[in-house]
Amino acid sequence: MPAPVAPVQLTTPSPYATLHTRFVAATPASLHGRVRVNVHDALGVYPAQSQTAILNGEDSLVFSNVAPCDCTVEAALHGYKLVETNLSLAMYADRACVLTFTLAPAWTLRGILKDKTTGEPVSGANIELLMYSGMSASRTVRSDADGMFGYADLAEARVRLTIAHANYPSNFVQVMCMTPDADPLVLYLCKGATVFGHVLDERGAPVPAREVYSDTSRTSTDADGAFRLGNIIPQGTFTRVVADESWIKGYAELVLAPGDTRELTLVVRTHATPPVLKITATYTNGAPVPRLEMTIRQTRRQGGAITFTGGRIASRGSADGVYYEECGGAEGTYTVVASAERCASLCFKDVQMANNHTTELVAVFGPANAELCGVAERANGAPASGITLYARAVTLDAEFSTQCDVDGNFVFASILPDQCYTLSAHDAEITQPRVPVMPGTSVCVVLAPYSMITFDTAFSNTHEAISMISYELARTPVSTPTFHSNIGSDLKKSLTQAWAGESYLYLNCAGCKTRELHLTLQPDEDVDLGTIWFEKESATP
Numbered sequence: 107m108p109a110p111v112a113p114v115q116l117t118t119p120s121p122y123a124t125l126h127t128r129f130v131a132a133t134p135a136s137l138h139g140r141v142r143v144n145v146h147d148a149l150g151v152y153p154a155q156s157q158t159a160i161l162n163g164e165d166s167l168v169f170s171n172v173a174p175c176d177c178t179v180e181a182a183l184h185g186y187k188l189v190e191t192n193l194s195l196a197m198y199a200d201r202a203c204v205l206t207f208t209l210a211p212a213w214t215l216r217g218i219l220k221d222k223t224t225g226e227p228v229s230g231a232n233i234e235l236l237m238y239s240g241m242s243a244s245r246t247v248r249s250d251a252d253g254m255f256g257y258a259d260l261a262e263a264r265v266r267l268t269i270a271h272a273n274y275p276s277n278f279v280q281v282m283c284m285t286p287d288a289d290p291l292v293l294y295l296c297k298g299a300t301v302f303g304h305v306l307d308e309r310g311a312p313v314p315a316r317e318v319y320s321d322t323s324r325t326s327t328d329a330d331g332a333f334r335l336g337n338i339i340p341q342g343t344f345t346r347v348v349a350d351e352s353w354i355k356g357y358a359e360l361v362l363a364p365g366d367t368r369e370l371t372l373v374v375r376t377h378a379t380p381p382v383l384k385i386t387a388t389y390t391n392g393a394p395v396p397r398l399e400m401t402i403r404q405t406r407r408q409g410g411a412i413t414f415t416g417g418r419i420a421s422r423g424s425a426d427g428v429y430y431e432e433c434g435g436a437e438g439t440y441t442v443v444a445s446a447e448r449c450a451s452l453c454f455k456d457v458q459m460a461n462n463h464t465t466e467l468v469a470v471f472g473p474a475n476a477e478l479c480g481v482a483e484r485a486n487g488a489p490a491s492g493i494t495l496y497a498r499a500v501t502l503d504a505e506f507s508t509q510c511d512v513d514g515n516f517v518f519a520s521i522l523p524d525q526c527y528t529l530s531a532h533d534a535e536i537t538q539p540r541v542p543v544m545p546g547t548s549v550c551v552v553l554a555p556y557s558m559i560t561f562d563t564a565f566s567n568t569h570e571a572i573s574m575i576s577y578e579l580a581r582t583p584v585s586t587p588t589f590h591s592n593i594g595s596d597l598k599k600s601l602t603q604a605w606a607g608e609s610y611l612y613l614n615c616a617g618c619k620t621r622e623l624h625l626t627l628q629p630d631e632d633v634d635l636g637t638i639w640f641e642k643e644s645a646t647p
Contacts, residue, residue, distance in 0.1 A: 121174075121199050121200035122170070122171040122172055122173060122174065122199070122200070123172045123173070123174045123195045123198040123199055123200070123201060123202070123203060124168065124169070124170050124171075124172065124198075124201070124202040124203070125143060125168070125169040125172050125177075125179070125195070125198075125202075125203050125205060126166060126167075126168050126202055126203065126204045126205065127141055127166060127167045127168075127169070127179065127181070127205050127206075127207065128165060128166040128204065128205070128206045128207070129161070129165050129166065129181065129183065129206075129207050129209055130165070130206060130207065130208050130209065131186065131208075131209040132209075132210075132211075135185070136163045137161050137163065137164065137165055137183050137184075137186075137209075138161060138162055138163065138183065138184045139160075139161050139181065139182050139183030139184050139186075139261075140158055140159070140160055140161070140181070140182050140183075141158070141159050141160075141161060141167050141179070141180070141181045142156065142157070142158045142159075142179070142180045142181075143155070143156070143157045143158075143169050143172060143177055143178070143179050144156050144177060144178045144180075145172060145173045145175055145176070145177040145195075146175065146176060146177075147173060147175040147176075148175075148176070149548075150546050150547055150548075151175075152173035152174075152175055153173075155172065155173055157169050157172070161181075161183060172195060173195070174195045174196050174197075174198055174199040175194070175195060175196065176192070176193075176194050176195075176196075177192070177193060177194075177195055178190065178191070178192050179191055179192075179193070179205060181207060182237075182261045183209065183261070184212075184259060185211070185212050185259050186209040186210060186211065186212050186261065187209070187210045187211070187212055187213060187261055187262070187263070188237075188261040188262045189207045189209065191205070191207075193205070212258070212259040212260050212261055213260040213261070213262070213263055213283030213284065213285075214256070214257065214258050214259075214260060214283060214284060214285070214286050215235070215256060215257045215260060215265065215281065215283045215284060215291070216254070216255070216256040216257075216284070216288075216290040216291065217233075217254070217255055217256070217281075217290050217291040217292065217293055218252070218253045218254055218255075218290050218291070218292050218293070219231055219233075219249050219253040219255070219269070219293050219294075219295060220253055220292060220293070220294050220295070221294070221295060221297070222294040222295060222296045222364075223296070223297065223364070223365070227249075227251070227252050227253025227254075228249060228253050228271060228274070228295055229249050229250060229251045229252070229253060230248065230249065230271065230272075231248065231249045231253075231255075231269055231270065231271040231274070231295075232246055232247075232248055232269075232270045232271070233246065233247050233248070233249065233255050233267055233268070233269050233270075234246045234267065234268040234270075235247075235257055235260075235265050235266070235267055236265065236266045236267075236268070236391060236392060236393060237260075237261065237262050237265060237391070238262060238264055238265065238266065238391065244392065245257060254290070256290075260283050262283070263282055263283050264280065264281075264282055264283070265280070265281060265283060266278065266279070266280055266281075266393055267279050267280075267281060267293075269293070269295065271295065273297060273337075274295045274296070274297055274298065274337060275296075275298040275322055275323070275337040275338070275339045276322075276337070276425075276426070277293075277295065278393075278394070278425065279293065296339075296364040297364050297365045298322075298323075298336065298337035298338045298339055298340075298364065298365075299338045299339075299340055299345070299362040299363065299364065299365065299366040299367070299368070300334070300335065300336050300337075300338065300366070300367045300368070301320070301334075301335045301338060301347050301360065301362075301367075301368045301369075301370055302332070302333065302334040302335070302367075302368075302369055302370070303332070303333065303369050303370035303371050303372065304327070304330070304331045304332050304333070304371050304372075305318060305327045305331045305333060305349045305371075305372045305373075305374060306331060306371060306372070306373050306374075307373070307374060307375075308373065308375060311331075312327070312329075312330050312331025312332075313327060313331050313349075313374055314327055314328065314329045314330070314331055315327060316331070316333075316349055316374060317349070317464075318333045318335060318347065318348065318349045318372070319335075319347075319348055319430070320335060320338050320341075320345055320346060320347050320348070321339070321341050321345065321346065321424065321425065322337070322338055322339040322341075322425050322426065323335045323336065323337055323338045323339075324428075335347065338362065339425070340362040340363060340364060340366075343361070344359040344360060344361050344362075345359070345360050345361075345362045346358070346359055346360075347360060347370060347372070349372040349374050350372070350373075350374035350375060350379070355372070355373040355374075356372055356373060356374045356375070357372065358370055358372065379461060379462055380432050380433055380436075380461065381432070381433040381436075381437055381440075381459030381460055381461060381463060381464075381465065382430060382431070382432055382433070382463070382464040382465070383400075383402060383430070383431050383432075383433055383440075383442065383457075383459070383464070383465055383467065384428065384429070384430050384464050384465065384466045384467070385398065385400065385428075385429045385431075385442075385444060385466075385467045385468075385469055386427060386428050386429075386466070386467070386468050386469070387424075387427045387428075387429060387444065387446065387469040387470075387471065388427050388468075388469075388470055388471070389446075389449075389470070389471050390470060390471070393427075394424070394425070394426050394427025394428075395424075395427045395446045395469075395471060396423060396424065396425070396427070397421070397422070397423045397424075397446070397447065398421070398422055398423075398424070398429050398444055398445070398446060398469075399419075399420075399421050399444070399445040399446075400419070400420045400421075400422070400429065400431055400442065400443070400444055400445075401419050401442070401443040401445075402418055402419075402420070402431065402433050402440055402441075402442050403440060403441050403442075404433070404436070404438055404439070404440050405438075405439050405440060405441050405455075405456075418431070418432075418433070430464075433459050436461075437459050437460045437461045437463075438458075438459060439456055439457065439458060439459075440457045440458075440459050441453065441454070441455050441456075441457065442454040442457055442467065443522075444467075444469045446469075446471045448520070449471040449520065451520065451521070451522050452469050452470075452471065453522055454467055454469075476520070476521045476522060476523035476524075476525075476545040476546070477517065477518065477519050477520075477521065477545055477546065478497060478517075478518040478521060478527060478543065478544075478545045478546075478547070478549065479515070479516065479517040479518070479548055479549070480515075480516060480547075480548050480549035480550055480551060481513070481514045481515050481516070481550060481551070482495065482510045482514045482515075482516055482531075482551040482552075482553065483514055483550065483551070483552050483553070484552075484553055484555070484556070484630055485537070485552065485553060485554060485555045485629070485630050486555070486630040488630070489510070489512065489513050489514030489515075490510050490514045490531075490534075490551070490553050491510055491511065491512045491513070491514055492509065492510060492512075493509070493510045493514075493531055493532065493534060493553065493602070494507060494508070494509050494510075494531065494532040495507065495508055495509070495510065495516055495518075495529060495530070495531050495532075495551065496529065496530045496531070496532070497518045497521065497527040497528070497529055498527060498528050498530070499522060499525045499526070499527055500525065500526040500527065500528060500542050501525065501526075506518050506521050506527075516551075518545075521545055523545060525544075525545070526542035526543065526544055527542055527543055527544075527545070528542050529543065529549070529551060531551075531553060532602070533556070533602040534553045534554065534556050534602055535553065535554040535556075536551055536552070536553055536554070537552050537553065537554050538550065538551065538552040539551070555606065555629030555630040556602055556629075556630065557602075557606065557627040557628070557629075557630070557631055557632060557633060558602055558632040558633070559579075559602075559611070559625070559627075559632075559633050559635065560632070560633070560634045560635070561634065561635035561636065561637070561638050562636065562637040562638065563575055563613070563615070563637070563638050563639075563640060564637055564638075564639060564640070566639040566640060566641050566642075572615050572640060574615065574616075575613055575614065575615045576613075576614050576615070577611065577612060577613050577614070578611075578612045579609060579610070579611050579612075580609070580610050580612075581607070581608065581609060581610070582608075582610065583610055584610065584612060587612040587614070587620065606627050606628055606629045607626070607627060608624075608625075608626060609624075609625045609626070609627050610622065610623070610624055610625070611623040611625055613638060613640075615640055617642055617643060618640040618641060618642050618643060619640070619641050619642075619643055621638060621640060623635070623638075
């Protein structure tokens with residue numbers, strides 16, 4: 107058995123560094139803008155830092171008490187392109203580091219809005235520009251009589267435009283900025299469809315104040331049950347218009363084209379409907395989240411413990427970042443976990459839901475900020491390559507998985523912060539650590555002894571490789587194997603077995619005779635069976 111791993115001793119952090127930032131422009135000018143320093147210590151000795159300072163006419167700034175770790179420096183100065191660099195301050199503890207930026211003139215953006223059907227310019231549209239870094243505030247201009255619009259002094263090359271016009275659906279587009287002498291960018295707008303009508307109950311009476319929505323537009327009925335949805339963007343094969351998603355008469359699937367107008371009557375049920383969750387999801391820079399993964403679980407407390415009952419898991423897309431989902435259970439207390447690509451998941455606990463009611467949540471997603479990494483070793487000290495590990499949150503119904511590389515290294519990225527996690531392994535037992543661990547730490551995982559069984563498979567009469575087999579591995583002989591697990595798709599197969607001693611391996615593939623192998627497994631000793639040949643069963647006359 108390996109020697110016990112000594113506990114990690116955290117020492118008092120060494121002195122901090124001082125960072126001098128200087129800015130040099132081709133033409134001397136008064137500099138104005140913001141400079142931001144973000145520091146992250148992968149070892150966890152220093153806490154994460156973020157410092158922002160304003161440059162107001164000077165050509166330099168000094169940041170004090172900066173942790174001597176890896177850091178990112180960003181500068182958004184008026185009239186110049188965004189500058190950014192990554193560096194390590196590890197050698198500057200109790201010392202000063204001088205960082206000089208050479209500034210380049212800012213980008214510009216000029217464009218023309220046109221109607222896609224007629225080709226005529228679109229005037230009076232509001233165009234909001236948003237920087238992806240979030241270092242600069244949004245800017246809004248209005249297209250003129252010729253559809254022209256423009257921006258100057260842009261710090262970044264890639265920006266996001268939101269185009270709003272009374273006669274067109276809102277549009278979101280990512281564009282690259284240009285040099286001042288470049289031709290204007292031409293953007294085409296499509297007119298949306300319009301759906302109007304009434305919402306009635308089962309008796310034919312109008313239903314006032316009922317929400318009616320599509321993927322890109324929503325409204326509520328008036329006192330007469332009438333509604334009008336304008337600027338609907340047609341969605342692929344059909345567009346859903348919904349007043350009651352839980353009943354077939356409460357929604358319609360329409361084939362719409364730009365500019366279409368349709369009349370519609372929807373019928374809703376008046377008895378109790380399940381709770382509905384509305385999530386408005388945005389990034390920290392205000393842009394809507396285009397796709398959201400939602401895990402919605404009903405929770406109950408029993409004897410001080412939390413149990414999860416009912417609920418659902420859903421994945422949805424939305425152009426405006428607004429998501430609706432039925433909770434799939436009765437009214438009560440729910441836990442909601444919302445996930446967006448490349449961002450840290452958000453967890454909402456003790457969310458109260460009621461029948462015939464829509465509960466609203468606001469989810470603001472930032473960069474992934476929780477990570478758990480380390481190395482996995484076998485009991486004999488060899489790396490546990492290829493082993494799948496799981497991290498389950500102690501207080502939430504959330505589990506994450508990852509696979510060890512050839513050196514046993516693993517990373518759980520984008521996991522929930524401020525949670526303790528219990529680690530487990532697929533087809534193997536973890537002997538260390540036996541207590542939950544926190545993100546931001548490096549963990550050494552030690553597995554109980556196991557054997558890795560590898561082999562190739564082929565047909566005996568054609569030498570053709572077999573891509574899919576089923577197996578059963580047992581301690582004692584089995585008269586009728588169940589073949590409960592399918593493995594394969596790669597030509598080289600592998601099984602992980604957590605016990606040692608006498609073992610019986612049964613292999614089967616479609617149309618072939620079952621193979622039986624008697625093995626003697628030793629703790630942490632791998633077995634390569636070479637090529638296992640399968641004989642096809644004779645056809646029944």
